[in-house]
Amino acid sequence: MNDIRRKLGIVALIAPLPLFLALAYVLPFFGVVRWSFTLPEPGMTQYARVFADPVVQGVFVRTLRVCLIVTVLTTLAAYAISYLWVFGSRTVQIIVEFFILIPFWISTLTRAFGWLALLYNRGIVNSLLQGAGVIDEPLVLVRNEFGVVVGMMHFLIPFAVLPLASSMRNLDRRVLMAARGMGSSRLRTFWSVLVPMTMPGIIGASIITFIFSLGFFITPAILGGGRSVLIAEFIYVQTFQTVNWGLAGAISVVLVLAVGALIVLFLRLTRVEKLVG
Amino acid sequence: MSREYLLSLLKAAEQGSMSRRAFITAVAAAAAVPVALRSTMSFAQAKELVLVNWGGDAIDAYTKAYGEPFEKETGVKVKMDGSGPTEGAILAQAKSGSVTWDLVDVDPFSAITLGAQGIMEPIDYNVVDKSKSRPGFVWDHAMSSYFFSYVIAYDSERYGENAPAGMADFFDVEKFPGKRTMYKWGVSSWEAAALADGASPDKLYPLDVKKAHEKIKSFKDNVIAFWGGGAESQTTMLSGEAAMGIVWNTRAKLLEKDSGGRIKYVWDQGLLSPGALAVLKGGPGGRENAMKFLSTVQDPARQIVMFDMLGQGPANPAADPLIPPDQARHNCVAPDNIAKQIALDMQWYAENYSKALDEYLALISA
Numbered sequence: 001m002n003d004i005r006r007k008l009g010i011v012a013l014i015a016p017l018p019l020f021l022a023l024a025y026v027l028p029f030f031g032v033v034r035w036s037f038t039l040p041e042p043g044m045t046q047y048a049r050v051f052a053d054p055v056v057q058g059v060f061v062r063t064l065r066v067c068l069i070v071t072v073l074t075t076l077a078a079y080a081i082s083y084l085w086v087f088g089s090r091t092v093q094i095i096v097e098f099f100i101l102i103p104f105w106i107s108t109l110t111r112a113f114g115w116l117a118l119l120y121n122r123g124i125v126n127s128l129l130q131g132a133g134v135i136d137e138p139l140v141l142v143r144n145e146f147g148v149v150v151g152m153m154h155f156l157i158p159f160a161v162l163p164l165a166s167s168m169r170n171l172d173r174r175v176l177m178a179a180r181g182m183g184s185s186r187l188r189t190f191w192s193v194l195v196p197m198t199m200p201g202i203i204g205a206s207i208i209t210f211i212f213s214l215g216f217f218i219t220p221a222i223l224g225g226g227r228s229v230l231i232a233e234f235i236y237v238q239t240f241q242t243v244n245w246g247l248a249g250a251i252s253v254v255l256v257l258a259v260g261a262l263i264v265l266f267l268r269l270t271r272v273e274k275l276v277g
Numbered sequence: 278m279s280r281e282y283l284l285s286l287l288k289a290a291e292q293g294s295m296s297r298r299a300f301i302t303a304v305a306a307a308a309a310v311p312v313a314l315r316s317t318m319s320f321a322q323a324k325e326l327v328l329v330n331w332g333g334d335a336i337d338a339y340t341k342a343y344g345e346p347f348e349k350e351t352g353v354k355v356k357m358d359g360s361g362p363t364e365g366a367i368l369a370q371a372k373s374g375s376v377t378w379d380l381v382d383v384d385p386f387s388a389i390t391l392g393a394q395g396i397m398e399p400i401d402y403n404v405v406d407k408s409k410s411r412p413g414f415v416w417d418h419a420m421s422s423y424f425f426s427y428v429i430a431y432d433s434e435r436y437g438e439n440a441p442a443g444m445a446d447f448f449d450v451e452k453f454p455g456k457r458t459m460y461k462w463g464v465s466s467w468e469a470a471a472l473a474d475g476a477s478p479d480k481l482y483p484l485d486v487k488k489a490h491e492k493i494k495s496f497k498d499n500v501i502a503f504w505g506g507g508a509e510s511q512t513t514m515l516s517g518e519a520a521m522g523i524v525w526n527t528r529a530k531l532l533e534k535d536s537g538g539r540i541k542y543v544w545d546q547g548l549l550s551p552g553a554l555a556v557l558k559g560g561p562g563g564r565e566n567a568m569k570f571l572s573t574v575q576d577p578a579r580q581i582v583m584f585d586m587l588g589q590g591p592a593n594p595a596a597d598p599l600i601p602p603d604q605a606r607h608n609c610v611a612p613d614n615i616a617k618q619i620a621l622d623m624q625w626y627a628e629n630y631s632k633a634l635d636e637y638l639a640l641i642s643a
Contacts, residue, residue: 054639055635055636055638055639058639058642058643059639059642062642116512120516120518121516121517121518122516122517122518140501143501143502143518221505222509225501225502225503226461226502226503226504226505226509226641227497227500227502227503227641227642228642229638229642234638237634237638239365240363240364240365240366241363241364241365241462241631241634242630242631242632242634242635243364243365243368243390243631244631245365245368
């Protein structure tokens with residue numbers, strides 16, 4: 001009896017959050033679903049456009065390409081950073097913590113403009129390289145896809161570091177020592193022991209990064225020089241500028257379904273409670 | 278519901294000086310009070326109009342030029358909201374069933390589209406004076422309120438006395454080497470491409486979008502950035518990333534000043550764009566007040582404040598003589614300047630903009 005009451009108590013305490021999310025997101029989303037089937041006229045025309053119109057397809061392909069590049073590079077960088085964070089000396093750990101936490105407190109806009117100042121043709125990076133005689137002509141580092149990838153990675157690396165570091169922290173370090181003790185080289189230990197043991201972290205970090213990257217809007221708009229319209233900005237354009245709510249709705253529905261499928265995959269492949277531990 | 282009141286209730290409940298039921302009743306009562314207040318306050322709110330513009334410096338300018346004098350004369354306060362009245366945002370206001378905006382600084386072509394959908398109030402030309410707008414810039418659902426222009430700005434350090442004389446020069450990187458910047462949202466880019474291809478200015482519309490896109494496609498590698506907002510166009514030009522750009526004349530004037538004269542601009546084949554104010558149906562401040570406000574916007578002296586603060590060209594021709602001669606060269610509708618420009622066709626935009634923009638964005642992103 002007491003047990004049931006306790007469980008009810010827990011449910012009552014947790015309930016407000018899902019209820020709030022349902023009211024604030026799920027209910028309005030049904031409105032979006034309705035638009036996707038009814039605007040400008042009832043039917044599946046907008047979904048046909050999502051899967052056939054070269055304009056929409058182009059945006060999807062570009063978004064997928066950018067997000068996959070960002071996901072792979074972010075996960076690689078985050079793996080190295082996590083390794084330093086978990087296995088480095090105390091000083092290294094403090095430095096890593098500092099650089100992981102600081103970006104959380106700086107707004108997306110500020111960071112995007114920061115990258116612009118660093119990377120544009122007369123920016124700090126180009127000035128240094130030209131001053132050192134490494135290059136003659138400034139490199140085009142921003143206002144293109146490269147700049148977008150850099151800006152997105154900077155935002156996403158901390159989110160990838162957390163699950164990776166957690167998976168490294170939770171493994172039994174004696175296994176690594178055993179491998180070394182039995183004559184395995186450092187490289188072999190890394191590939192055959194550390195990487196497989198942290199695979200749930202790698203998968204988790206990749207999926208989190210990929211899902212987050214799909215929603216990027218401001219960073220690509222500022223660093224992409226106007227020519228890197230990704231799916232989130234395209235939905236904005238269809239909603240506010242060209243006022244094609246049916247198409248905006250259909251793209252949103254497809255995107256939500258895709259992200260939903262990814263989350264299911266994420267839950268299947270990793271154990272979430274371990275990643276936050 | 279006041280925070281202090283809630284905290285005092287919480288404290289009472291915690292200390293046990295208030296039963297749980299009494300606590301819940303008190304909170305519910307406190308939540309109900311504002312609802313009751315709101316229903317009486319809606320009468321008081323009729324003494325207020327909400328004007329939505331594109332934010333930034335426009336908030337101060339609209340307040341000083343139009344809001345403050347209107348409040349002084351009529352007692353009706355004009356609240357400025359800088360959230361940006363895009364066509365989609367206005368439609369969302371109307372469809373939500375609770376319109377909170379009265380006046381919007383809107384593209385006339387959006388007003389044409391939204392007016393056809395019955396969302397905008399027709400302009401009452403008994404209150405608003407048609408003769409205080411320039412000929413050709415009178416619409417059923419929007420009142421001409423200012424002008425700006427898409428003009429060629431260039432780095433005079435690179436080109437010296439050799440100034441570009443039109444869109445053909447803008448697209449000519451042999452004669453004028455260097456990177457370019459163009460508008461991300463298409464307006465002006467199609468016209469520029471057509472003019473560079475030799476289209477006659479008086480036969481520009483209907484635009485041959487397909488041909489314009491071919492031109493832009495072969496040229497886009499020379500474009501360092503497609504700017505999406507005025508500030509972005511300024512940084513791209515000021516930093517020297519672009520040696521030439523098609524930018525708003527209001528920003529070109531600032532660029533000339535901020536660069537100490539290094540960046541100059543020309544009116545040749547500038548693309549004159551009308552700005553307008555429109556009234557939403559069912560706005561909280563009421564149609565009558567909104568129309569009265571529009572009539573005060575036509576006042577030449579007030580339009581001059583907008584010219585001084587934002588560089589916008591006055592909609593009322595009677596304002597032209599009020600601009601001092603040394604400033605008149607920055608006025609996009611001064612007779613000498615207007616003669617060199619081509620006006621954008623709002624009707625064409627109302628009918629074709631969405632499709633053309635989709636294709637343009639796909640083209641520049643590819």
